[in-house]
Amino acid sequence: MAFSFARFGAVLFKEFVQMRRDRVTFAMMIGIPIMQLFLFGFAINSDPKHLPTLVEMADQGPVTRAVLMGMQTSDYFDFQGVVTSAEEGDRALRNGSANFVVVIPPGFERDVMRGLAPDLLLSADASDPSAAGAAVAALSGIVSGAISQSLTGAVAAKVPTPPPFSVTVHKQFNPEGRTATNIVPGLLGVILSMTMVMITAVAIVRETEKGTMEALIATPVRPLEVMLGKITPYILVGYVQTIVFLLAARVVFDVPFIGAPLALFVGFNLYIVVNLALGFLVSTVARSQMQAMQLAFFTILPSILLSGFMFPFAGMPGWAQTLGTGIPATHFLRITRKVMLKGAGLADIGGDLLAIGIITLVIVAVALKRYRQTLD
């Protein structure tokens, strides 16, 4: 028998009535995001290492190589390759494949020798200031040490100490390096995941625990009608949370939003879907509302710790990055940062959308396999 919109509508309506009567939960759904926004708005600092770096080399001499070697051995930078144009470097920063682009100007070595103080340009993705800050601070010392070491004998004597050069740091996307600017867009992903997973899981498990599921599935209602009817109200809750959140971010923390709203809208809808699917999956495992809460919380921890929200993603060890890649929050966090802070559009977040899409398919497949229309 076919899907009945009348029954779906009835379940949906019932769910809204119940939501309205459950004042505490309702208040929590709106209150928690705001509370977290304020708690996390305070800085969390760290000193990340091995950040992906690209070089644009217009000078190939031994001094240049010594500088690059010095940066590499400093542990802050991790050279990923060479770019040949400024646009290529910009693109890498925007899509997140590099945190830094070092530009060695033409004649760098010669100018150092002549004491002309050439300018080394470091473009940094400062949308995550804790990632960029320490590396930038260490750069001057690293470069000057490297130059001194590479110059020997007669040449060394001619060059003044410390060697004359300057480093220009070009902080992109978050020039003031404010932590709130970075934390707040990431927080949206954490909050949505926390409330969406938990609320859906609990709402479904509650029916089983209270015994109402038995009477419900004894009627002709189809599983899909129940699932959609129960989940849809929480999509709307997600919308409300996001609007409240974005407003607060704008008004209280003065976080910019320079990208395409459409890109965020698409990413955000997909992200809500993946979290509802996860909540559904949790509900097929949990036997009580308490278990559902705990399981939901357990799924949220990695979203906080491994997504790049708490610690810069590039600074995490390999295994943590691998785990992090399987977490929807990781990709949503990239979307929010790219769109809000870096001005990205839909085209720039294609890879992240694809990743969330794949994760969603996996979760839905597992959840449907586990879901039973019966009580066994």
Place this chain on the structure above:
Amino acid sequence: MTAEMAISVRGLTKRFGPRTVVDRFDMDVPRGAIYGFLGPNGSGKTTTIRMMCGLLTPDGGSGTCLGHDILTQSQQIKEQVGYMTQRFSLYEDLTIRENLDFIARMFRMKDRKARVDAALADLGLADRAGQLAGTLSGGWKQRLSLASCMLHDPQLLLLDEPTAGVDPKARRDFWDEIRRLAARGVTVLVSTHYMDEAVQCDFIAYIAYGKKLISGPARDIPGMIGLTTWQVEGPDIGALEAALRQTPGVEQVARFGAVLHVSGTDAAALARVAAEQSALGTHQWHEQKGGLEEAFIYLMAGASDNFSEGE
């Protein structure tokens, strides 16, 4: 498995982990019958009923419910069956009217408003329709559950202990209603622990430890067990009761106020005991026709032995 049978199942089996909770259960419920389903706590009544309406998948066995296969056609079965769960299963945070209305929508009933209003009026809850279901008293919750499972005029009612906690007047009303429905051709399968309800059924099945011990027309059950019962009256009945329990040939002594019902399956042995006791002249002994009541007390005693042996 003919069309006159509302329910016909063979060999139904359900296991939870290593435990076989329902073991090769057979049952035939004729259309229009009131069928009593009895058995001690944990014997598997609820589990059996759930398998019949497609809420649990049997591990073995097959059968039909209203002509539909219980294994593959639970969707059709659900359209025509009213199932009242043992545990209160309406939404406590919805009002009485909202609950009934929700059920009506699940069955996609046409004249929803009128049917809900009629049900509320029948229940006598019309003026409390806006009250949250969770705030009703226990007995009223039962009555509301019953009303909600009858809302869509099902052909078969599966009632799992519908009158638990319901006051005597309401229970009598409830059974009047059941008989009215049965007269209209509705089939009723009702599980109960009350003897006075068991005797109102046309057929009875008794289950213990997951196995059906006996089933058949209610009036044939005592004969099938083969119990002879003597009624004893007289002074100091308590002492006599204790003495009789130790007497060979007496398998069961049940006290009904100042009267003892002394039963056993060996009629001759029991007659000898009666003759000896009557000769003392202190008590009056009368043989009586074995009733359902004694039959069930006898069955339950057997079942509890089952449990203590651990099987």
